[in-house]
Amino acid sequence: MSTLVLGIESSCDETGVALVRTREHGVPELLAHALHTQVAMHADYGGVVPELASRDHIRRVIPLANHVLAQAGQALAAIDVIAYTRGPGLAGALLVGAGVACALGAALGKPVLGVHHLEGHLLSPFLSADPPEFPFVALLVSGGHTQLMRVDGVGRYQLLGETIDDAAGEAFDKSAKLLGLGYPGGPALARLAEFGDDTAYKLPRPLLHSGNLDFSFAGLKTAVLTQAKKFEGAPCEQMRADLAASTQAAIVEVLVKKSLAALKATGLKRLVVAGGVGANARLRAALNAACAQRGVRVHYPELHLCTDNGAMIALAAAMRVQAGIEAPNTDYAFDVKPRWPLDMLPLAA
Structure with missing residues (x-):
């Protein structure tokens, strides 16, 4: 018996809605998804303005849901479970998705399930043309998070290392700002980098030889600032x-070396890369080359599912329900968790 899951993502500056159907055997199937990005709206401010983000989610979520239902050829009453991002993220933005999901659930008499945003990213490669198999090492790289995890199954996660200051995505964005590039900074920096010499400046690789699997990118940002100041006046x-x-x-060298160290430490031969930075072409090329030399399989989400999206939220909910870890509920009183460590999730035994 299949279950139809509607997923709503509203943790930051993208409104995502998707429909996923569970299957008796295998990974749930993505039926339809739609995404609205607020990049143009926030560009004038050089970053996300939380209040504007929340208001835009309110405007977008219902039309996107209607679009997804029409695209999948499904009626509203056919939905079995409504999933939403409970955290982490911007409190006001999270409240929009949670409020809509719980109101919709109450109106339809359908159960709801709050999903951890990072678990959504972690499991998103299962919607790709080349889905992974458990167990694997996961590199989660996004604007706010950089973590290495051992993943033995849905809800079976072991943190191996994480950033002690800036995340990799922050390092991209902040460095881009120092170089006078537009928002979002990471993709802009990557585009400019195509025309540059990557050996021109000797920049630090923080914690590269630390002996552990933690990351640090604050020192790199400071080094970029020092060099950028030399451009003042005549860039x-x-x-x-x-x-x-x-x-x-x-940034890429640190991510690659730490990922290889995690694979060696765990003895695993499969790597999953997820999160917005996972779309970076230089990172993918470096990981592919390094892992191929070591007989390691690398898996990524489809490019259009690297950034925040509703498909990963619907998928994570469906996989948790399938695994029997967490049941959706009909308690429509809700809260959100702007700060929510992944190890605080209900985990598998």
């Missing part, structure tokens, strides 16, 4: 491109 476009390329190379 040279080639110098900016070289610094962008050198910055990207430093």
Whole structure:
């Protein structure tokens, strides 16, 4: 018997809605999804404005849900479970998705389930054309998180290492801002880096030889600031491109070396890369090359599912229900968790 799950994502600056159907055997199937990004709205401010983000989610979520239902050819009454991002994220933005999901659940008499945003990213490669198999090492790299985890199954996660300050995505974004690039900074820096020499500047690789699996990118940002100040007055476009390329190379090297160290420490031969930074072409190329030399399989989400989206939320809910870890409920009183460590989730035995 299949279950139809509607997923709503509203943790930051993307409104995502999707429909996923569970299958008796195998990974749940994505029927339809839609996404609205607020990048253009926040660009004038150089970053996400929480109040504007929340208001835009209110405007977008219902039309997106209607669009997804129409695209999948499903009636509203056919939904069995409504999933939403409970955290982490911006409190006001999370409340929009949670409120809509719980109100819809109450109106339809359907159960709801709050989903951890990072678990959504972690499991998103299961919707790809080349889904992984358990167990694997996961590299979660996004604007706010950089973590290495051992994953033995749904709800069976062991934290191996994480950033002690800035996340990799923050390092991209903050460095881009120092170089005078637009928002969002990470993709802009990656585009500029294509025209630069990644050996032009000797930038630090923090904690590269620390002996553990933790990350640190704050020192790299400071080094980029020091170099960027030298451009003041007479910035040279080639110098900016070289610094962008050198910055990207430093971040990528740290992510690759730490991932390889995690694979060696666990003895596993499968790596999953998830989160927005996982779309970076230089990172994918470096990981693919390094893992191929070691006989390691690498799995990524489809490019359009690397950033925040409703498909990963519906999928995570469906897989948790399938695994018997957590049942959806009809208690429509809700809360959100702007700060919510992944190890605080109800886990599998």
